[in-house]
Amino acid sequence: MASNYLSNSALKAINRIGDLMIPRNGEFPSFSEVGGIAYIDDLVSYAPPADIKDLNLLLTILAFMPNFVLRWLLNRMENAMESSGPLAPIFRMLDVGLRGLIFSCYYTEKIPASYTGKKPLDIIGFDLTRVED
Amino acid sequence: MYDYIIIGTGPSGGNIAHNLFKAGANILVLEAGKLMNKKTFPRTEADTSARLYWGGGIEFDTDAKMGFLRTRVVGGTSIVNQCLLDRFDDIAFNDWKAESGVNWFTNEQLAKHYDTVEHALALHTFTANEMNRNAQLFTQSCDKIGVKWGYLRKGQSDCAQERGNDCMACLGGCHRDSKQSSYAGYLRDDIAAGLNIQTETEVTQIVHNGDTVTLHALQQGKPVTFQAKNIVLAGGAFGTTKMLLQSGFKKQLPALGKNFSTHPQFMSFGLFNEEIHACKGYFQTVASKDPILRQKGYKLENVFAPPISAAMLFSRTGAYHQEIMRNYTRMTCIEVAVRDENAGEIKVDNKGKLTIDKPFTAQDRRRRDEGRELIANILTNEGAKKVYASPFSVGLHLMGGSVMGTNSAKSVVDPEFRVHGYKNMFVADSSIYPNAPGINPSLTIMALAQKLSDQLIVANHGI
Structure with a gap:
């Protein structure tokens, strides 16, 4: 797994945070098991360069944080909509940014062939038909 | 030297470009996004967010409580919306007249422009046998508790x-070219016939030289310059206002950036025992059409969200998140769209980045809460076991920032679509909306663009 935009540390952080957000549970595979992060460049390459730089820096820092710190961060993010104070907008933006990346790599049609389990989109029953002439 | 340069290709720019091109004007169309078609539109939800929207998917207000969806592609918003095309009612136009002083904001005055647009596009009003289960449950419950509803009219072939x-x-993006976007409805055939369009070109500065206008832009990152006798700004509330702000027009136009509104939308999901499959078929066919709700300042829309968006709308993660997503096919959804106060302001910071102040006022909050309560009643009345009200607010209808009015101290654009004091700079997109109409804005954007087109052709501005 490699990215032209994100460092190895940043990718490692996404997998760790992804597994905290979406752990293995019943028929749901964990975030890292699915491996959708392999296609993360398809998403990141369209973001403004300054945002990619900031994301890389943030994720690289998070990669070195222990799990209890990441859990605290996720908790702050999840409750940020109801929070006030000067840091609340930052947590809200982090929440949408990180969940956006992680859900986009999980509820996706783009999954590496190495993953042979049931796909998350199939588990939730999402099935769109496109009739193209 | 072009007669006209049109900046933006959404419902406004697409219509004006089409009309001026057909009239034989020497025009250039500039668009920040790429040209895509039914074969090349993204096929996954994640790719759609990344490729078709500014900011890689979503932009925020300064408080990060509201997210805005703004497209960057030939066709603009009309590529991704549901192309729901409604005329405004007297309530909307009377409020516009009161705020702007513009006396032609009436259904009678705009009727011929509405007619022209409606005649040019394929329109379809849904019927009972086209409702999916999500819509059936919504309408059954509305009937029981006395909320009036109606079928939606969509541009589709x-x-x-x-x-x-x-x-x-x-x-x-419609993979069948059925949806009547400004690309499928206007530009596709014009481009094939030789319309001069340059894509991936973002205008960074407007220089007014008197009888001509110079545009500085970045084309795939490289600086380019264009010159025209006239320009038409059609970049939408954010795009048009940003171009004027970063070009220094705020000094002459103190109202520039003000009066931003967005019809904030809040979705609630209902969990049912039966399989609903709300994403199947026509997924949006009905909405509330109730005069009481109209007076109260909100409406209910029967909608649904694809998986990533649905996952985003629930704030929680872990097992709670998985429990909700496991029930995805047994969910219905209704959203309340608030007719919000135009208290927002669009600004540009010293790095040239957009910043959006969008206070959610006490009146906005009251309307949202009342709408949510009604939604909960509708859902539980029809048998929902649980109702999940998303805390997130999304702004899809971006309006104002360069509003039209008679007073140049309180508005940016005059009643003839000219930027106050500039005879050859025109605006006819959603940025001129004086306040939130509480009705889907697309058809009226096109009707206003049609009015400007007719005005330019009649006045023979360079044609």
Whole structure:
């Protein structure tokens, strides 16, 4: 797994945070098991360069944080909509940014062939038909 | 030297470019996004967000409580919306007249422009047998508790429903060219006929030289310059206002950036025992059409969201998140769209980045809460076991920032669509909306663009 935009540390952080957000549970595979992060460049390459730089820096820092710190961060993010104070907008933006990346790599049609389990989109029953002439 | 340069290709720019091109004007169309078509539109939800929207998917207000969806592609918003085309009512126009002093804001005055647009596009009003289960439950419950509802009218030509096509797929661009976007409805054939369009070109500065206008832009990152006798700004509330702000027009136009509104939308999901499959078929066919709700300042829309968006709308993660997503096919959804106060302001910081102040006022909050309560009643009345009200607010209808009015101290654009004090700079997109109409804005954007087109052709501005 490699990215032209994100460092190895940043990718490692996404997998760790992804597994905290979406752990293995019943028929749901964990975030890292699915491996959708392999296609993360398809998403990141369209973001403004300054945002990619900031994301890389943030994720690289998070990669070195222990799990209890990441859990605290996720908790702050999840409750940020109801929070006030000067840091609340930052947590809200982090929440949408990180969940956006992680859900986009999980509820996706783009999954590496190495993953042979049931796909998350199939588990939730999402099935769109496109009739193209 | 072009007669006209049109900046932006959404419902406004697409219409004006089409009309001026057909009239034989020497025009250039500039668009920040790429040209895509039914073969090249994204086929996944994640790719749609990344490729078709500014900011890689979503932009925020300064408080990060509201997210804005703003497209960057030939066709603009009309590529990704549901192309729901409603005329405004007297309530909307009377409020516009009161705020702007513009006396032609009436249904009678705009009727011929509405007619022209409606005649040019394929329109379809839904019927009972086109409702999916989500819509059936919504309308059954509305009937029981006395909320009036109606069928929606959509711009579409052939959605192949009888062959099982699911219209949710066209949120990333219609793969059938059925949806009447400004690309499918106007520009596709014009481009084939030789319309001069330059894509991936973002205008960074407007220099007014008197009888001509110079535009500085970045084309795939490289600086380019264009010159025209006239320009038409059609970049939408954010795009048009940003171009004027970063070009220094705020000094002459103190109202520039003000009066921003967005019809904030809040979705609530209902969990049922039965399988609903709300993403199948026509996924948006009905909405509240209740005069009481109209007076109260909100409406209810029967909608649904694809998986990533649905996952985003629930704030929680872990097992709670998985429990909700496991029930995805047994969910229905209704959203309340608030007719919000135009208290927002669009600004540009010293790095040239957009910043949006969008206070959610006490009146906005009251309307949202009342709408949510009604939604909960509708859902539980029809048998929902649980109702999940998303805390997130999304702004899809970006309006104001360069509003029209008679007073140059309180508005940016005069009643003839000219930027106050500039005879050859025109605006006719959603940025001129004086306040939130509480009705889908697309058709009226096109009607206003049609009015400006007719005005320019009649006045023979360089044609």
